Amino acid sequence: MTEDFVQTPEVQALLDRASGVESDAGDARLKAITRDLVEAIMKAIVKHDVSESEFWAAIKYFQDSGDEFGLIVPGVGLEHFMDLVMDARDAEAGRSGGTPRTIEGPLYVAGAPLVEGEANLTDDADDTDTLYMNGRVAGPDGEPVEGAILHVWHANSKGFYSHFDPTGTQSPFNNRRRIRIGPDGRYAFHSRMPSGYSVPPGGPTDRFMKALGRHGNRPAHVHFFVEAPGYRTLTTQINFGDDPFAGDDFAFATREGLLPVPNRQGDSAYIAFDFELQRAEVSDEEHFSARVRAEA
Numbered sequence: 001m002t003e004d005f006v007q008t009p010e011v012q013a014l015l016d017r018a019s020g021v022e023s024d025a026g027d028a029r030l031k032a033i034t035r036d037l038v039e040a041i042m043k044a045i046v047k048h049d050v051s052e053s054e055f056w057a058a059i060k061y062f063q064d065s066g067d068e069f070g071l072i073v074p075g076v077g078l079e080h081f082m083d084l085v086m087d088a089r090d091a092e093a094g095r096s097g098g099t100p101r102t103i104e105g106p107l108y109v110a111g112a113p114l115v116e117g118e119a120n121l122t123d124d125a126d127d128t129d130t131l132y133m134n135g136r137v138a139g140p141d142g143e144p145v146e147g148a149i150l151h152v153w154h155a156n157s158k159g160f161y162s163h164f165d166p167t168g169t170q171s172p173f174n175n176r177r178r179i180r181i182g183p184d185g186r187y188a189f190h191s192r193m194p195s196g197y198s199v200p201p202g203g204p205t206d207r208f209m210k211a212l213g214r215h216g217n218r219p220a221h222v223h224f225f226v227e228a229p230g231y232r233t234l235t236t237q238i239n240f241g242d243d244p245f246a247g248d249d250f251a252f253a254t255r256e257g258l259l260p261v262p263n264r265q266g267d268s269a270y271i272a273f274d275f276e277l278q279r280a281e282v283s284d285e286e287h288f289s290a291r292v293r294a295e296a
């Protein structure tokens with residue numbers, strides 16, 4: 001049996017009816033996407049000779065792993081793929097320049113304290129080195145960006161994020177801030193050094209990665225959104241260039257230009273990093289994508 005089986009009139013009619021393309025009601029775009037996705041699954045089933053038992057094991061996997069979908073999506077490369085798609089669309093539209101985007105990941109929390117000046121991100125005790133990070137937020141001509149807000153979030157020295165910490169021991173916004181940037185475009189903050197992240201051991205993502213012969217580790221990293229009136233909101237992160245997983249990130253978030261090596265001096269580590277924003281072409285670009293995010 002070959003994939004041509006999916007092209008038989010019976011299966012094609014099934015796809016038409018199942019995706020609602022024969023009905024005038026409903027959403028045409030949703031119908032078309034549903035039809036293509038279901039057809040792609042059918043082709044994979046035929047191509048790989050998926051048995052009935054394997055099929056139901058896969059369905060059970062999806063049913064059970066809902067809480068970790070936000071990890072599975074970057075783990076299989078789809079979240080990074082969206083960056084590649086957005087980069088390619090930008091290139092087609094003749095847009096380039098600025099700090100590269102890279103994935104948000106599933107661990108942002110809205111509503112972090114809004115602070116000004118040299119900011120401390122860390123509320124909780126954490127016996128590790130101190131990270132000092134500073135730099136500029138500028139536009140395409142090097143102009144300081146006025147009215148910028150830098151959203152920063154990272155893990156603690158155990159690799160756990162506040163709000164998502166399985167040990168339940170972190171304050172709500174530990175290592176999370178929104179920093180209002182002054183008219184000179186300069187920012188500076190310090191915090192307790194993050195460690196790399198690992199997916200929950202034994203969980204759905206971990207089991208999937210192991211079955212693929214992979215792992216679920218990320219290098220130590222710091223996430224950012226940068227938003228400012230008149231500029232395009234940037235989603236990015238820096239990954240520590242000297243981390244053992246800097247070249248082997250399970251989530252594919254590391255990118256050239258986003259891998260600074262911390263300058264480590266005794267109990268302190270320093271990173272200088274400048275952000276360059278693109279100008280917004282439409283006001284929608286000044287805002288975040290419509291992803292549903294945790295709130296606290």
Ligand code: MBD
Nearest residue numbers: 074104105106107197251
């Ligand atoms: C993270 O901390 C992260 O940044 C991503 C992208 C995926 C899982 C955990």
Ligand code: FE
Nearest residue numbers: 105107197223
């Ligand atoms: Fe992260």
